Amino acid sequence: MTNATTIGCEWVIDAFDCIPERLRELESLRALCDTIIRELQLHVVGEPMWHQFPGEAGVTGLYLLSESHLACHTYPEVSMATFNLYCCRAIPQWPWAETLQRQLGAAHCDILHFERGARRDPMQRGYPRSRGTAPQWESVP
Secondary structure, eight states: OOOOOOOOOEEEEESSOOOOGGGOOHHHHHHHHHHHHTTOOOBBOOOOOEEEEEETTOOOEEESSSEEEEEEEEEGGGGGGEEEEESOOOOOOHHHHHHHHHOOOSSSSEEEEESSSOOOOSSSSSSSOOSSSSEEEEEEO
């Protein structure tokens, strides 16, 4: 038996070839996450948690949302940033690549969007295959 109902969606974003200095700027990254939350009309529960690693390392941010969570991790040593947004409701497309190119200097973004809660067919090989919308990788140079 399969379930055609979904319980939300998830976005997984890898931003490559970013400007390393921007990946260390906690306040700029906080402002970027605040923009994502505001434009997608999400709701923060409590205070966001941020950690700045010492020296030339990056930052980690986590927002608990009434809809689920938004996480941000930066890796200046390899010029990369990653974002994960899980939401218990459908949310509209958002200009991840364009925004990360503008804010972080990302030369390339891989963006995965998929539905959560759609039961996978155990007879099909590969991850993930869904009765709902199949996950879609978008690779933006």
